[in-house]
Amino acid sequence: MDQELVRKYAEFVVRVGVNVQPRQTLIIRCPVEQAPIARICAQVGFEAGAKDVVVRYEDEKLTRIRYEQGAEADLTSHKPSALRAWLDYAEDPDGCCLLALRGADPQIFEGLDVEKVNRVALAGRLFMKPWQEYTMKDRIQWCIAALPCPAWAAKVFPELPPEEGVERLWEAIFKVCRVDPDTDPVENWKAHVEKLTRCANALNEYHLDRLHFTSGNGTDLWIGLAQDARWEAAQSRAENGAVFIANIPTEEVYTAPHRLRVEGKVYGTKPYVYNGQLIEGFWVEFKEGRVVSHGAAKNDDLLAQLLESDENACRIGEVALVPASSPVNRSGLLFYDTLFDENAACHIAFGDGYPGTVAGGNDMTPEQLLEKGVNASAVHEDVMIGAGDTDITGFTADGREIPIFRQGEWVLQ
Amino acid sequence: MDQELVRKYAEFVVRVGVNVQPRQTLIIRCPVEQAPIARICAQVGFEAGAKDVVVRYEDEKLTRIRYEQGAEADLTSHKPSALRAWLDYAEDPDGCCLLALRGADPQIFEGLDVEKVNRVALAGRLFMKPWQEYTMKDRIQWCIAALPCPAWAAKVFPELPPEEGVERLWEAIFKVCRVDPDTDPVENWKAHVEKLTRCANALNEYHLDRLHFTSGNGTDLWIGLAQDARWEAAQSRAENGAVFIANIPTEEVYTAPHRLRVEGKVYGTKPYVYNGQLIEGFWVEFKEGRVVSHGAAKNDDLLAQLLESDENACRIGEVALVPASSPVNRSGLLFYDTLFDENAACHIAFGDGYPGTVAGGNDMTPEQLLEKGVNASAVHEDVMIGAGDTDITGFTADGREIPIFRQGEWVLQ
Numbered sequence: 139m140d141q142e143l144v145r146k147y148a149e150f151v152v153r154v155g156v157n158v159q160p161r162q163t164l165i166i167r168c169p170v171e172q173a174p175i176a177r178i179c180a181q182v183g184f185e186a187g188a189k190d191v192v193v194r195y196e197d198e199k200l201t202r203i204r205y206e207q208g209a210e211a212d213l214t215s216h217k218p219s220a221l222r223a224w225l226d227y228a229e230d231p232d233g234c235c236l237l238a239l240r241g242a243d244p245q246i247f248e249g250l251d252v253e254k255v256n257r258v259a260l261a262g263r264l265f266m267k268p269w270q271e272y273t274m275k276d277r278i279q280w281c282i283a284a285l286p287c288p289a290w291a292a293k294v295f296p297e298l299p300p301e302e303g304v305e306r307l308w309e310a311i312f313k314v315c316r317v318d319p320d321t322d323p324v325e326n327w328k329a330h331v332e333k334l335t336r337c338a339n340a341l342n343e344y345h346l347d348r349l350h351f352t353s354g355n356g357t358d359l360w361i362g363l364a365q366d367a368r369w370e371a372a373q374s375r376a377e378n379g380a381v382f383i384a385n386i387p388t389e390e391v392y393t394a395p396h397r398l399r400v401e402g403k404v405y406g407t408k409p410y411v412y413n414g415q416l417i418e419g420f421w422v423e424f425k426e427g428r429v430v431s432h433g434a435a436k437n438d439d440l441l442a443q444l445l446e447s448d449e450n451a452c453r454i455g456e457v458a459l460v461p462a463s464s465p466v467n468r469s470g471l472l473f474y475d476t477l478f479d480e481n482a483a484c485h486i487a488f489g490d491g492y493p494g495t496v497a498g499g500n501d502m503t504p505e506q507l508l509e510k511g512v513n514a515s516a517v518h519e520d521v522m523i524g525a526g527d528t529d530i531t532g533f534t535a536d537g538r539e540i541p542i543f544r545q546g547e548w549v550l551q
Numbered sequence: 552m553d554q555e556l557v558r559k560y561a562e563f564v565v566r567v568g569v570n571v572q573p574r575q576t577l578i579i580r581c582p583v584e585q586a587p588i589a590r591i592c593a594q595v596g597f598e599a600g601a602k603d604v605v606v607r608y609e610d611e612k613l614t615r616i617r618y619e620q621g622a623e624a625d626l627t628s629h630k631p632s633a634l635r636a637w638l639d640y641a642e643d644p645d646g647c648c649l650l651a652l653r654g655a656d657p658q659i660f661e662g663l664d665v666e667k668v669n670r671v672a673l674a675g676r677l678f679m680k681p682w683q684e685y686t687m688k689d690r691i692q693w694c695i696a697a698l699p700c701p702a703w704a705a706k707v708f709p710e711l712p713p714e715e716g717v718e719r720l721w722e723a724i725f726k727v728c729r730v731d732p733d734t735d736p737v738e739n740w741k742a743h744v745e746k747l748t749r750c751a752n753a754l755n756e757y758h759l760d761r762l763h764f765t766s767g768n769g770t771d772l773w774i775g776l777a778q779d780a781r782w783e784a785a786q787s788r789a790e791n792g793a794v795f796i797a798n799i800p801t802e803e804v805y806t807a808p809h810r811l812r813v814e815g816k817v818y819g820t821k822p823y824v825y826n827g828q829l830i831e832g833f834w835v836e837f838k839e840g841r842v843v844s845h846g847a848a849k850n851d852d853l854l855a856q857l858l859e860s861d862e863n864a865c866r867i868g869e870v871a872l873v874p875a876s877s878p879v880n881r882s883g884l885l886f887y888d889t890l891f892d893e894n895a896a897c898h899i900a901f902g903d904g905y906p907g908t909v910a911g912g913n914d915m916t917p918e919q920l921l922e923k924g925v926n927a928s929a930v931h932e933d934v935m936i937g938a939g940d941t942d943i944t945g946f947t948a949d950g951r952e953i954p955i956f957r958q959g960e961w962v963l964q
Contacts, residue, residue, distance in 0.1 A: 170583055173613070177610070199590055203604070
């Protein structure tokens with residue numbers, strides 16, 4: 139790949155994405171194969187004033203071996219210090235921020251005992267929940283950005299030889315992330331963030347009560363919104379006041395559905411990668427907020443497990459609006475990674491909601507959030523439901539109709 | 552490299568080197584570039600009955616960036632959880648063992664502020680001391696083994712292109728570690744361990760009081776031994792009774808000098824890599840156990856810092872006998888890595904002694920060990936003092952002379 143662009147990308151994710159502040163510790167999660175890029179980000183992090191950079195290398199192939207060989211009781215038992223290590227950084231008076239670099243084989247766990255994998259992964263998420271609240275509640279700055287790996291590139295470009303595939307995937311990532319040789323990604327993102335923020339502000343002014351999604355594939359879905367739901371976009375603000383971009387790329391404007399007020403049927407419009415395996419051609423039907431039936435052309439049983447992860451995994455915690463004209467969708471690529479594919483289409487997330495998507499939510503107790511209708515779960519899994527013919531209409535509590543999307547595009551005034 | 556031999560090497564280091572026991576957690580420290588080999592070791596570890604395999608990837612290039620960019624106060628401040636994470640494994644009722652795979656650029660820290668690097672490294676060792684006691688006292692099984700990396704290979708084979716150098720270094724490692732296509736390394740090592748153990752046993756029967764080293768380079772060194780010093784070799788036994796080989800390769804028979812009873816002058820016979828930098832052509836002079844003067848053709852100031860690391864870094868904690876005919880020496884290579892080079896020549900270690908090298912030492916308090924004459928320090932740095940013309944004579948307390956080495960070779964009866 140173009141080393142200049144990689145450096146530009148690293149500068150952008152560290153300085154704008156996670157926006158490391160002076161004296162913070164920058165924590166970088168990074169696939170073990172991508173150490174050279176972690177080091178570039180570390181260098182940039184120090185230049186931006188970090189007091190230290192901690193890199194946590196992750197090895198999905200090792201994880202596969204552990205899932206294959208380890209007993210479930212051992213894989214689900216965690217040492218308290220493994221959580222404490224993360225909390226120590228969060229509680230450091232100088233603060234910390236998290237840059238999660240990822241580039242996974244979309245089918246790394248294919249052929250394994252799916253139920254075991256999911257239970258082990260779920261136990262891991264539950265164990266790490268006190269740390270994850272720092273990101274879910276935007277207490278610290280955090281940013282997820284992608285790095286290509288051969289197995290991922292092979293999935294996106296099955297017709298290309300591995301090295302060429304990786305090269306093409308880098309180009310695609312640069313393109314949809316607005317990183318190019320001739321312009322400044324920082325300026326590009328400033329304009330982009332402003333546009334998304336205008337849409338979110340406009341939606342917030344309507345104080346919508348519910349949304350109605352329809353499209354040609356049969357989707358007919360009513361999503362009631364949480365009380366005091368707030369539309370958010372692109373840029374978030376951490377407790378220390380620093381702004382950050384949690385997902386790169388991001389094209390979405392999103393809010394909290396009401397966990398008890400979702401009705402109707404919706405069809406998935408993109409394959410979905412769950413715990414390393416693909417769910418394709420799925421549909422779900424909601425009644426009073428709960429999924430009451432579902433199906434999938436591929437891995438319906440996996441979808442069932444996702445929905446049964448815990449009591450509230452069958453309810454949705456997020457609804458997000460993305461136009462069909464988004465760069466990710468225009469790339470014509472299926473990335474087999476939610477970070478990208480969710481930015482090609484409107485989506486909903488099974489499971490946990492973001493406290494920040496109701497007014498004052500980041501300061502509320504779990505009970506107060508539930509009261510507002512924000513869902514709570516150990517999972518948060520985005521599935522794509524938007525297409526080029528998606529219409530979305532908003533309704534206020536007094537029945538006023540607001541056209542939001544027509545034929546997959548924003549029509550907000 | 553030959554994948555079959557790599558697998559054989561991995562089998563050997565996991566099953567014989569660290570000798571993982573059923574239900575233990577196998578902890579693997581591994582350079583980030585060597586993930587494929589860590590995974591092979593993980594697989595073997597599970598096959599040998601490990602309940603889990605934890606891989607801690609280490610990144611010396613990132614460490615260099617941190618040393619360059621971080622402030623000393625930040626680099627020497629450690630979170631308690633970082634130690635706790637290791638102790639949690641040691642205290643697990645099922646136990647743990649440690650396989651440390653390493654392959655470092657011998658000059659990774661060249662050009663950095665040497666004093667800062669050493670102080671930061673020292674603070675790290677002090678912080679980790681409670682964990683390190685598990686290995687220094689053989690409370691758990693542990694094993695250090697090497698993997699080639701391009702920067703290391705370039706140092707050993709400066710005339711070769713990088714890939715060929717790595718290939719040649721693999722071949723050299725396989726050879727000096729007795730791993731070859733036609734024989735079983737497990738059997739090879741059984742015979743080798745038996746031979747070293749016979750030498751150690753023979754030395755133990757003499758209950759020696761002191762050693763006298765001489766060689767043509769001017770070395771004339773008297774090393775008094777600790778009270779109840781015991782000669783050890785090759786194989787160690789952990790608290791759980793499992794035997795292991797702490798260093799692969801190992802050619803040494805070693806014991807505890809008396810920290811107050813070393814006299815005379817000794818010349819280094821191989822360059823020595825300290826914290827990523829080379830000390831070459833050094834000599835030291837002892838009086839009453841302390842180094843009272845020293846010099847080096849290269850990096851004498853680094854040697855000075857090593858000796859001043861703490862109060863007792865200027866005393867020696869180990870003396871080890873290695874014949875000039877050892878495979879490492881016969882390879883004709885300078886490995887620029889103590890793990891190998893110490894097995895080409897007799898050596899002494901500045902700093903900490905091994906409690907297990909005095910009778911009953913692993914159960915003694917620090918005060919009791921000092922009383923026996925075993926040195927205590929945060930450093931343990933082996934430097935090579937043996938050559939093809941080294942003579943070593945032992946003396947019992949009543950003045951009986953025992954020839955041990957003549958012209959660099961064992962002559963014990």
